[in-house]
Amino acid sequence: TDHGETLVTDLIICCTGLKINSAAYSATFNDSMAENGALKVNGHLQVDGFSNIFAVGDCTNVNEPKTAYNAGFHAAVAVANIANSVSGKELTSYQTGNVTMLLAMGHDDGVGQYNGFRLPRWFVAWGKSRDVLVWKSWKEMKQKQP
Numbered sequence: 001t002d003h004g005e006t007l008v009t010d011l012i013i014c015c016t017g018l019k020i021n022s023a024a025y026s027a028t029f030n031d032s033m034a035e036n037g038a039l040k041v042n043g044h045l046q047v048d049g050f051s052n053i054f055a056v057g058d059c060t061n062v063n064e065p066k067t068a069y070n071a072g073f074h075a076a077v078a079v080a081n082i083a084n085s086v087s088g089k090e091l092t093s094y095q096t097g098n099v100t101m102l103l104a105m106g107h108d109d110g111v112g113q114y115n116g117f118r119l120p121r122w123f124v125a126w127g128k129s130r131d132v133l134v135w136k137s138w139k140e141m142k143q144k145q146p
């Protein structure tokens with residue numbers, strides 16, 4: 001360790017956490033940023049101070065686990081709201097759901113919860129660990145998996 005201590009371990013899991021990289025927008029949206037560099041958004045996912053700019057995914061200050069799963073829901077709301085803005089319809093809102101998390105632990109094991117309910121390990125292994133949902137990305141991109 002940084003104090004010269006030696007630890008004998010079987011496994012080390014590095015958990016450094018994620019830091020928002022705001023380099024792409026910090027100059028332009030400085031006034032719309034939270035302290036950690038996230039973009040402040042309202043319930044419609046509009047960036048603070050702008051009605052025609054939306055943010056989705058990890059860069060937002062939505063208070064929830066930062067996952068691709070949630071980013072997909074953000075995207076659906078932002079896309080709908082861009083269309084709604086253009087057609088003059090009422091904007092839709094993003095609601096954070098209960099925590100859903102499927103954690104693959106190798107090919108044959110995993111833990112997870114869906115909408116607050118703990119899932120059986122075999123179910124997570126069957127549903128996610130075997131191929132980490134790669135099929136879903138191929139499907140969403142309308143491509144055939146080779």
Ligand SMILES: Cc1cc2nc3c(=O)[nH]c(=O)nc-3n(C[C@H](O)[C@H](O)[C@H](O)COP(=O)(O)OP(=O)(O)OC[C@H]3O[C@@H](n4cnc5c(N)ncnc54)[C@H](O)[C@@H]3O)c2cc1C
Nearest residue numbers: 018021023024025056057058059066067068069070071102
């Ligand atoms: C180890 C790990 C495991 C994860 N597992 C899961 C999981 O199982 N399920 C799940 O749902 N989520 C998971 N996540 C979280 C998921 O990866 C993120 O929530 C998701 O990728 C966020 O998508 P995003 O498009 O908002 O941001 P990102 O995927 O981070 O995309 C941002 C992109 O912008 C680019 N970029 C940044 N700055 C600039 C710039 N100045 N110019 C040009 N490009 C720039 C970056 O290179 C990056 O490609 C995991 C994350 C990690 C780190």
